[in-house]
Amino acid sequence: MKRWLLPRYQGPKLAPFPFKDPVNPALTISGYLGGGLHSHVFEAELDGKKYALKLFKFFxxxxxxxxxxLKLGLITLEEVASVCDPFNCECRAYGRLKEVGREDLAIECHGYICLSPEQGAELADRGYDDWCRRDRHVRKPIMGIVKELLDPRRPHFTPKHYDRMRKDVTDRNALGIVVLDIRAENYIDGRLVDLSKAYVSPHPALDWDSTIVPRDMVQEFCTRDQLCFDEMMTDWNEARPRSCSGAFYDWKQGARNVARLSRTGSGHGPINKRQ
Incomplete structure (x- = not known):
């Protein structure tokens, strides 16, 4: 059986979860772990092992x-969906991390799945029917990404995680990944768990030569992660008195390096734009 890599767009892609029997996949969706604007996350068992299963709402x-x-016809709906749909964002981000051997820069990913109509109906019967489905989505399955299961009761991060977390931001940016959603709630034990807003090169918003996105917007996207990381640490410190051992008193603001950018027409991946 052919294993489709997604999304079907230039750049990195993610493979499906390697079920032992892809025709009759062994999948059991159990407890609800949480949700947000783009998705619902469940504990699930796939081929006898427990994972976190992130199921995405329609885009x-x-x-x-x-x-x-879009209104000006400079980009198509399909192109926007390929690089901005939260499911595709995570596929592209994890695809990039896998292709360069840097899966340590986020929580581990084991591939994507698509639910059968019966599995979707079973979730609806359990009360999970908020998928933002529109008429154009009627025939489309609910898509999900299989991730390492962490204990959500663990802290977002502690002072011992700071140096690695800060380096992870610049390392992801150097690979052409801009997370765009750096905040404490998206970390567990200092590890990034959410890439659903990530822009990954090649991407029109990370293209210095783009005729679609103005350069000031490209620059803003490429520096946002490090700005948000600094703001997250400032908020963390302000919420804790200096007498608290959990405060990062000695943190230093990160350099505003830009992410690696893509060039229009370049088939060799991202390049580095120096200021």
Missing amino acids: DPWATPFKAQ
Whole structure:
């Protein structure tokens, strides 16, 4: 059976979860772990092992920073979905981490799955029917990404995680991954667990030569992660008195390095744009 890599767009892609029997996959979805704007996360058992299963809501291409470009016909709905749909964002981000051997820069990913209509109906019977499904999504399955299962009761991070977390931000940016959602809630034990907003080169918002996105916007996207990381640490310290052992009193603001960018027409991956 052919193993489709997703998304079907230039750049990195993610393989499906390697079920022992892809025709009759052994999948049991159990406890609800949490949810948000883009997804619901469950504990699940696949081929006898426990994982976190992130199931994604359906995507509206018009609810993106590319609304004006869509109206002007500068980019298609399919192109926006390929690089901005939260499911595709995670596929591309994890695909990049896997292709360069840097899966340590986020929680471990084991591939994607698509639910059968019966599995979707079973979730609806349990009350999980908020998938933002529209008429154009009627025939489309709910898509999910299989991740390492961590204890959500663990802290977001502690002072001992700071140096590695800060380096992880610059390392991801150097690989052409801009997370765009750096905040404490997206970490467990100092490890990034959410890449659903990530822009991954090649991407029109990370293209210095883009005719679609102005350069000031490209620059803003490429520096946002490090700015948000510094703001996250500032908020963390302000919420804790200096007498608290959990405060990062000695942290230093990170350098505002830009992420690696793609060039229009380049088939060799991201390049580094130096200021």
